[in-house]
Amino acid sequence: MxxxxxxxxxxxxxxxxxxxxxxxxxxxxxxxxxxxxxxxxxxxxxxxxxxxxxxxxxxxxxxxxxxxxxxxxxxxxxxxxxxxxxxxxxxxDPVPEFREGFWQNTAALSIRHMTILWRNKAYVASRVAMTCVMGLIYGSTFYQVDPTNVQVMLGVIFQAVMFMSLSQGSQIPVFMEAREIFYKQRGANFYQTASYVIGYSIALMPPSVFEILIFGSLVYWMCGFVANVGAYFIYLILLVLTNLVLSTWFFALTAMCPNLDIAKPMSSFSIVFIIIFAGFVQPKSQIPDYLVWIYWINPIGWCMRALSVNEYRASKYNVCEYGGVNYCSEFNMNMGEYYLDQFGVPSSKTWLWTGAIFLILFYVLLLALSAYLLEYRRYLAPTNIQLLPKEIEDEAQEGYALASTPKHSDNTNSDTSHDDVMVDVPRREKNFVPVTIAFTDLWYTVLDPTNPKEGLDLLKGINGYATPGTLTALMGSTGAGKTTLMDVIAGRKTEGTIKGKIYLNGHEANDLAIRRATGYCEQMDIHSEASTMREALTFSGFLRQDSSVPDSKKYDTVEECLDLLDMHDVADQIVRGSSQEQMKRLTIGVELAAQPSILFLDEPTSGLDAHSAKVIMDGVRKVADSGRTIVCTIHQPSSDVFFLFDHLILLKRGGQSVFVGKLGDRCQKLVKYLEAIPGVKPCPPKQNPATWMLEVIGAGVSSGRARDLDFVDIFSKSEQKRMMDDRLLQPGITTASPDWPEVTFMKKRASKVSTQLYFLMKRFFALYWRTPAFNLTRFAIVLGVAIICGLAFLSVDYSTYSGLMGGVGLVFMSTLFMAMAGFMGTLPVYSNDRAAFYRERAAQTYNSLWYFVATTVVEIPYVLGQCLLFTVIFYPMVGFQGFATAVLYWVHVSLFVLGQMYFAQLLIHAFPSIEVAAVVGALINSIFLLFAGFNPPSSSVPEGYRWLYTIVPQRFSVAILTAIVFCDCPEEPTWNESLSQYENIGSNLGCQPLTEAPITVSHTTVKGFIEGTFSYNYDDRWSNFGYVFAAIFIFRVLSMVSLRYINHTKR
Structure with missing residues (x-):
């Protein structure tokens, strides 16, 4: 232009x-x-x-x-x-691209990341607690392991490394949050991308070393690994390197994925490859040639091999005779080599150093990948999505210009002035009762953070009022108590002590009346991101207007909101990705759709330019002109915006009143009041009265003699204060009047139960449908897991010892990681929606019970669908047989995954942040999976932990899945002692004799080995089915309790 x-x-x-x-x-x-x-x-x-x-x-x-x-x-x-x-x-020309050098930036970034990590006390404390607890549990569970039980010994190494890999995934939300800051700072050439990546990696080293020193030492010495200092330090070094590699892998994954909804489940999918092809679940000898390359690039596989060699090639086990068996004469190899050979682990000691070198090189490669992705593959903010095609008006049409919004009110009791220009908005029947709000001698006290035994007064005896049809401004410097006063009179404070009285239409108000009669627009625009603007308004209108109001009038209210706030052109746009101005209008519209008598707005123009602020406040002015009472905090408005207000409540730092009253035409009453005070310089021509006023009382940026004046004392003795007191005593303000009915509500919530449930169900199904990053990702992960597992176990003989152990591990791991992908993906979805839930619960929009029911139901079809896709591909590919068994397999996998989804919801509701929820989830799931009966198997669980083994919900699911596949044998074969072989062998897999077993395993069948070693009994499948349902029920009850009684919003 x-x-x-x-x-x-x-x-x-x-x-x-x-x-x-x-x-x-x-x-x-x-x-x-x-x-x-x-x-x-x-x-x-x-x-x-x-x-x-x-x-x-x-x-x-x-x-x-x-x-x-x-x-x-x-x-x-x-x-x-x-x-x-x-x-x-x-x-x-001499100005460099970056102000500081590469190493200076790297050092500064390392220090910054360490400082940020250290300040996240809840996250640090939860990780330290998790590391200590899990170290003690692993050490005591596998206490002094018998080295001849190679399955358990290698299982200790496998479980330790797997725990570290799972726990590193909890850092993904932290990485993703840091990425957004990086994009902005790198765009301004604060530092080099490589400096950021290296600096972050250096910052991760101290906590990684600390975790390994605690966890690794506890596991090493309690589990009875070889008592050799050299072997101990090699063990620690390898674990530290693996820990760093996995941290860097998840860091690279956050750079690779567009958002948290994809990064979280993809982290679980990557762990599938890492764990299955590490050489424990499926030994190298059984991995098909076309997939063996995954084994050779797997960092955990290299760590597993190095740690196994470090243990079994120690001098203690590098002997021919051990435990009464001469391994050299019987197997032509010493004891350590024999047990390594059972899992296909090479026995040369060179694997110690080649493993360390590989991990270092892999670590460097991941750092380079991260730097490349952050430099050249950046993800911008989400774009707007229109669900319906819209017609773009030609801006040159005559309808382009609308009348400017005047101050106007239909209410005869209003204090506002009138104008000659009318707003071109259709007239609609009012569905609200005009209400005057007043408050007298309000005090608000919190505990002094510097002296917890003393109270700190944030508000000191505040008086004021606001009438229907007026726009009242709450103003003052930062820290004056504007938002605090609004929170108190709106009933939104959750902490502190409140004294004083609040009136609605001259009657003392209770909390329910305040919440039902008011709408509260917070400074942060919080909405369910997958809804459209129209849906958000409709949701609020139907759930917060009384059930006696016809649906047609509620839809009419939505159209009124779209008219008043000029939102028709974005009505069918999804909230996610909307501009700040559009979000502000939506925030106001959502509250307006509830048809409140009083509307509170906290800084509605924050973050907006002058034009956008004027657009928003024009809409607010229209809302006031419709007869509602509007109270609005605002920091330093432009003159155009300030002239829209009718009344002003001006606070001074410390929570005391400086001015309460009418502003007058173009704020002349305020200007005259302040100019009449001796020592106050007159307002210069063309100066914004709002800016001048704040500077006069000492809340602006200029200095002058006026700052020495006690404006609180001056106001308390002024005619303006007397006029305010007289106004407060009028009928309908702080005294009852027959013309102003008492505001009462018989019900806690406005809408019927059926209405609440319908709209919540509709919202959550729309949320899932419109969040493809979550649902398409988990379906893709399920497809990938099914195909990879199917290819890896395409022709495995489950009647051999290694094949059967691999099969049990396959059932355990494939189901586990499908559930983990769902768990990880659910965390960000419900974390993002939690803030909207808290806002809506505070407004009594719906009962949390129906929110709980909706979140319960919406998961079921998606889980059943993804598990059906998994079973249809996986079950026949890995060689499992029987249609009826396949159906049972699908049902039980679905229940296992569903339980993890519900568990993730529970953690989000119960804990303050997604980072803490992820850490607690990793801790609890690690404990559950440790005692699920796979490793250690039931026969090796210590007596002290039998109670935990008995109650772990995952054990029942894994027991059912394993038993229906491997333990179905109606009539077991008989052992012929003289022939040393089985007779009358049935066709079922469970009836087949177990072959190629270690010397420590006597003759048995597939079913006998599974039931004897893992206690996964076929006859217990239906009782276990009941336990699975009971566990899911307990998760849901705890989730409901968390929703109802825990609120992490502190005001």
Whole structure:
């Protein structure tokens, strides 16, 4: 529209037929041009112009033809002056791309990341507690393991490494949050990308070393690993390297994925590859040739091999005879080599150092990958999504210009002034009762953080009122108590002590009346992100208006909100990705759709430019003109915005009143009051009265004699204070009046139970459908897990010892990681929705019970669908047989996954942040999975932990799945002692004799080995089925209790 000298901007637009009024701020005037507000500046057209430009393209066309543009082009094309070239070479060319050097930036970033990590006390404390607890549990569970029980010995190593890999995934939300900051700072050339990556990796080293020292030492010495200092330090070094590699892998994953909804489940999917192809669940000899490359690039596989060699090639086990068995004569290898060979682990000691070297190289490769992704593959903010096609109006149409919003009220009791211009908004029947709110002698006290035994008064005897049809401003400096006062009178405070009285229509108000009669627009725009704007308004209208109001009127209310706030063009746009201005309008609209009598707005213009702020406040003015009482905190509005207000409550730092009363036309009453105080300089012409007022009372940026005045004392003795006191005593303000009915509500919530449940169900099904990052990802992960597991176990013989152990591990791991993917994906979805739940619960929008029911039901079809996809592919590929068994397998896998989804919801409701929920989830799941009966098997669980083994819910699911596949044998074969073989062998897999077993395992069948070693009994499948349902029921009850009684919002 214009690019040129500042002093020519007004003459230029004068030449196009626009004129800036004398009392209009020039910046506000320029912002209005090119919008529907420009009509008020249009004057007679200059000679040669047919019409005023309105569309952006028309302004651009006029500018290209102007002298200003010609001068700009001439200046650009003119040869550079020698003096400028000299300045260029002296001052511009030497300026580096980054202010500091690479290593200085790296050091600064390392220190910053360590500081940020240390300040996250809840996260640090939870990780330390998790590490200590799990170290003790693992150490005591596998206490002094018998090295001849190679399954358990290697299982200890496997479980330890797997625990570290699972726990590192809890850092993904932290990485993702840091990534958003990186994008902004890297875009401004704060530092090099490589500095950021290396700095972050250095910051991760101290906590990683600390965790390994605690966890690794407890496991090493309590489990009875070889008592050799050299072997101990090698063990620690390998675990530290693996820990760093996994941390860096998850760091790279956050750089690779567009959002948390994808990164979380993808982390679980990556762990599937890491664990299955580590060499324990499926030994290398059984991995198909076309997948063996995964085994060789697997960092946990290299760590497992190195740690196994470190243990079994120690001098203690590098012997021929051990435990009465001569391994050299029987197997042509020593004891350590024999047990390593059982799992296909190479026995050369060179694997110790090659493992360490590989981990270091892999670590460096991941750092390079992270740097590349962060530098060249950045993800921008989500874009707007329209669910319905919209017609874009031609901005040049005559309907482009609408009348400016005046101060106007239909209410005869209003204190507002009237104007001659009417707003072109359709008249609708009011579904609310006009209410006056007043408060007297309000005090609010909290504990002094510097002296917890003493109280700190944030509000001190505040009095005030607001009447229907008026717009009241709460103003003051930062820390004056504006938001605190609004929270107190709106009933939103959850902490501290409140004294004083609040009145609605002259009657003392209770908490229910305040919450039902008011709407509260918070400064942070919090909404369910997958809803459209119209759906958000409809949700609020139907759930917060009384059930006696017909549905047609509720829909009419939604249209009124769209009209008042000018939202028709974005009505079918999804909330996710909307601009800040659109979110502000939606926040106001959601509260307005509830048809409240009183509307509170906390800083509705924060973060907006002058034009956007004016658009928002024009909408607020319209809302006040509809007869509602509006109370609004605002920091430092433009003059245009300030002139929209009718009343002002001005606070001084410390929570005391400086002015309460009418502003008057163009704030003349306020200006006259302050100018009448001796020592106050008059308001200069064209100065914004809001800015001048704040500077006068000492809340602005200038200094002057007025700051020495006690404005609180002056107001308390003023005529303005007497007028306020008289007004407060009028009927309908703080005294009852027959003309102003008492505000009472018989029900806690406005809508019927059926309405609450319907709209919550509708919202959550829409949320899941419109969050493809979550659902498509988990379906893709299920597909990937099914195919990879199917290919890995395509032709495995489950009647061999290694094949059967691999099969049990396959059932355990495949089900586990499907559930983990769902668990990880559920955390961010419900974490994002929790803030909206707290806001809606505070407004008594619905009963948390129906929110709970909706979140319970919405998961079921998606879980059943994804598990059906998994079973259809996985079950026949891995060689399992029987249609009826396949159906049972699908049902029980679904229940296992569903239980983990519900467990994730429980953690989000119960804990303060997603980071803490992820850590606690990793801790509890690690304990559950440790005692699920796979490793250690039931026969090796210590007596002290039998109670825990008995109650772990995952054990029942794994027992059912394993038993129906491997233990179905109606008639077991008989052992012929003389022939040393089984007879009458049935066709079922469970009836087959177990072959190629270690010497420590006597003759048995597949079923006998599973039931004897793991206690996964076929006959217990239905009782276990009942226990699974009981566990899910307990998760849901705890989740319901958390929803009902825990609130992490502190006000």
């Amino acid at each position: 214009y690019h040129g000298p500042r002093d020519q901007v007004l003459p230029y637009f004068d030449s196009l037929g626009f004129k800036c009024p004398p009392d209009r701020d020039i910046a506000d005037y320029l912002l209005d041009l090119g919008t529907r507000l420009q009509h008020q500046y249009e004057v007679a057209l200059p000679v040669g112009l047919i019409k005023h430009p309105r569309a952006a393209s028309e302004f651009a066309e006029h500018f290209v033809q102007s002298r200003v543009y010609a001068g700009l082009v001439d200046m650009i094309e003119a040869p550079m002056e020698p003096e400028l070239e000299k300045h260029m070479s002296e001052y511009m």
